[in-house]
Amino acid sequence: MLDRKQMITIKGTKDGLTLFIDDRCSFKEAMAELEEKLTELNPRPDEPVVSVIVKLGNRYIDGQQKEELNRLIGEKNRFSIVAFESDVVRREDALGWKEDSEVKAVNRIVRSGQVLEVTGDLLLIGDVNPGGRVVSTGNIFVMGSLRGIAHAGSKGDRNAVIAAAYMKPSQLRIADYISRAPDYESDGVYMECGLIDEAQDKIVIDRLQVLSHKRKDISGFERRMYNG
Structure with a gap:
C-alpha cells in the first residue's frame, strides 16, 4: 500500500507554493491527505493570499475535480490555485x-x-x-x-x-x-x-x-x- 505521506508534497517557492499530488493514489485519497496537510498549515486570517501551482504528474482531472480542489484549498485558507500542470492531455487536445x-x-x-x-x-x-x-x-x-x-x-x-x-x-x-x-x-x-x-x-x-x-x-x- 502506498505510504500516505507520499501522496501530497507541498514546497514553498519565491512565487508561492507548489503542490505535488502523487499520480499513483486515487483522487479521493489525495483529497483526504491534502485536507489534513492544509489543517496543519492553519494560516492566520490576516496573512496575504498565497498562490498555488498544482502539479498532477501523469494524472488528468476533470472540471468537477478542479472545482473540488479549488474549494478545499481556498475554503478557510489563504491560498489560491493559479495553475494546474499535468503531463497528460486530452485526446481532443492532442488531435488538435x-x-x-x-x-x-x-x-x-x-x-x-x-x-x-x-x-x-x-x-x-x-x-x-x-x-x-x-x-x-x-x-x-x-x-x-x-x-x-x-x-x-x-x-x-x-x-x-x-x-x-x-x-x-x-x-x-x-x-x-x-x-x-x-x-x-x-x-x-x-x-x-x-x-x-x-x-x-x-x-x-x-x-x-x-x-x-x-x-x-x-x-x-x-x-x-x-x-x-
Missing part, C-alpha cells in the same frame, strides 16, 4: 495540436478566384495564379510560382513564413501584418521567402537561406515531412 503542426501537401494549381485554406503548414506543389489565394495557420511553402495572395499564420502566428520557388505575389499576409505587392527590379525573384522583421515592424522579403538563422524551428517542418 497534431492538426496544427501537420504538414498538408497539396498538388494542384490555385487559379484566379480559388482559395486553398489549411490548418498547419502548407506545402503546395504547384502555382498560385494571380487572383488565387492560399491561407494557412502555419507556414506556406510553394514549390512553384506565387503570383496571387498568400496568408500564413492566419490565427496569429507571427513566426510563420512564406517561401516560394518563384516569388511575385500580389500580396503577402503573415498573422495581422499585410504587405503590398513587392517592388522588384526584375520580373520576380527565385527561392525567396517572406517573414516578419520585428525591428522594422513589417513583412520583408529575403533569401530562402536566412530561414535557418532567423527561424531555427523551421527544421521541424523537414522532420514532419520525413516522419509523416
Whole structure:
C-alpha cells in the first residue's frame, strides 16, 4: 500500500507554493491527505493570499475535480490555485495540436478566384495564379510560382513564413501584418521567402537561406515531412 505521506508534497517557492499530488493514489485519497496537510498549515486570517501551482504528474482531472480542489484549498485558507500542470492531455487536445503542426501537401494549381485554406503548414506543389489565394495557420511553402495572395499564420502566428520557388505575389499576409505587392527590379525573384522583421515592424522579403538563422524551428517542418 502506498505510504500516505507520499501522496501530497507541498514546497514553498519565491512565487508561492507548489503542490505535488502523487499520480499513483486515487483522487479521493489525495483529497483526504491534502485536507489534513492544509489543517496543519492553519494560516492566520490576516496573512496575504498565497498562490498555488498544482502539479498532477501523469494524472488528468476533470472540471468537477478542479472545482473540488479549488474549494478545499481556498475554503478557510489563504491560498489560491493559479495553475494546474499535468503531463497528460486530452485526446481532443492532442488531435488538435497534431492538426496544427501537420504538414498538408497539396498538388494542384490555385487559379484566379480559388482559395486553398489549411490548418498547419502548407506545402503546395504547384502555382498560385494571380487572383488565387492560399491561407494557412502555419507556414506556406510553394514549390512553384506565387503570383496571387498568400496568408500564413492566419490565427496569429507571427513566426510563420512564406517561401516560394518563384516569388511575385500580389500580396503577402503573415498573422495581422499585410504587405503590398513587392517592388522588384526584375520580373520576380527565385527561392525567396517572406517573414516578419520585428525591428522594422513589417513583412520583408529575403533569401530562402536566412530561414535557418532567423527561424531555427523551421527544421521541424523537414522532420514532419520525413516522419509523416
